[in-house]
Each structure stands twice: as C-alpha cells, then as structure tokens.
Amino acid sequence: MSQLVRIGDCDVGPGCPVFFVAEIGINHNGSLDLAKQLIDGALAAGCDAVKFQKRTPELCVPKAQWHIERDTPWGRLTYIDYRRKIELGVHEYEEIDRYCRGRGILWFASCWDEPSVDFMEQFEPPCYKAASASLTDHALIRKMKRTGRPLMLSTGMSTIEEIDAAVDAVGVSDLLVAHSTSLYPCPPELLNLRMIGTLVERFPTCPIGYSGHEVGLAPSCAAVAMGARFVERHITLDRAMWGTDQAASVEIGGLVRLLTNIRDIERSMGDGVKHVYPLEHAARTKLRRVRTDLIEMNGASHPHEINGVA
C-alpha cells in the first residue's frame, strides 16, 4: 500500500482526494500578469497547486541551438534570447509567491538544472517536480530530493530501466511517480493509461499519478478511475495563444469541468463490495416483478420470498 506524501497542507495517496496540479509551465509567455490570470483560473476551478518550469537558459539550451532564429511575439529572436525572454526572474516569483500564499493555493516548479533548485529554495516550495526530460539526470533529481522536500518524478520518454534507475537514485520515501507520454499534444492511442497500474505494482509505496498532454478531458478522468492519486495538466487562457505548450493545454472552462468530473469520479469509486443500499429498497420493492405464477407453483407463502427481499 502506498505511503501518504504530504504536499503543503494536502496528503497525497490512498484515501485522499486526488491532488490536482495546474501546470502553468511557460504558458505565461514571460508575463507576470498572464501568470496571475492563470493562477486565478486554477483557483476558480479548485486546483490544489499551480506549477511553473524554472530553467537557467544558458545551461538548458544546447549551444548548437543558441543562434537558431525564430519568429516570436517580440520579433525575430535567437532561441537563447527567446528562452531568456520567457524566463520569470526573482521579482516575478516573489510576486507569484505573495499572490499564491495570499489566496491559499500551493505553488512549485519543475527545476531543469541545479542552480534553479538553489533559486527555488528561497521560496520554500512544498515539493519539487522532475520533468520527464530530467529523469536520467541523476545529479539534478538527487539535488531536488536532498532538499528534503517531496519529489514528483515524471516518466515520459523513458524506458522502464531508466525509471527504475531514477527511483533507485532518489529512493522511494516522499517520492511520487507520474505516468506520462511526452507528446504535445499526445494522441489517445499513445497515452497508454494502463501504465498507471504497472507503476502501482512496480512502486507500491509511491503515490502514482498522471501528467497528461492530450487534447480533451476524458483520459485524465480515466486516469483517476484507474488509480492516479495526482493529476497534472497544462492550463492556458486560450489554446490558440502563441507558445509551444498552449495547444496541449486545458482552457479554464475545461479545467472547471475536469475538476468537477474528477471529484464526481472519486465519490463514485466505492469499495468494490456489493451492497444493497437502504436507499435502493424503495426501487427494489417497486420495480422487481412479483412472480405470482411461481408463488402458486412453488407454494411459496409470501410473494416477497420470490422477490428475494428478506
């Protein structure tokens, strides 16, 4: 049975509400104002946390790509300048920290390099996230884990051997593992949601979750029915907005529906034991056919015996 992992004021694991992370990622396009509107949307939908991506562009962008030019909302920029442009700095994160704490929503980040972990520590985040791309970077994932904070490990683009090695590298205590396929957006036939069950069996003490990049809501709902203890989805104000992750994101209206569906599914799962609920008795009495012909044939003394009601 999986351990409960405490993230801020939420327990994540069996018997707890699904922990829902609204992944803002880089969908703020470098704008604090946009980031705040996305936080407001996550709050309105009832998400437990918002998440950002923190990078040191000079460490994360391979040198060979630095000077490749692209069109951006800020004009034609080299890739490294574009990455610098969309990276939020200390003053923006101070404001995000103040904004989230004031409104009672958790926030944290996936750190893509070691200095980003040092940077995030000043905000005392409730946990860290390792993106699928970082799963084989053991120095980085160990650094996040050494902070003593829970770690969410995403497993897209990884072999099962690489996942085992990453889990060995950080240990299972306070570790959460997310199934994911790293395609943005991901077609349904490549989502492989049955991996959730595989991960539950392989890492029985870790809460297993789902980091989804599909178009639509159904697979994320199914992930919950299949045992995901936490779910992460990218969010956006408008899927047509400029940016690489916008198309695979959920707009705020969809996010509201998704959270409503997830909470309904959680309440619907039950215990797997067959009950005849007291509230069903009226329907049972009214709708079950009373076999008077069999009463006569069997010599039963009371129609209820045929009807099966004790």
Ligand SMILES: C=C(OP(=O)(O)O)C(=O)O
């Ligand atoms: C890319 C990320 O996550 P995932 O691999 O789950 O999509 C991230 O959290 O930065």
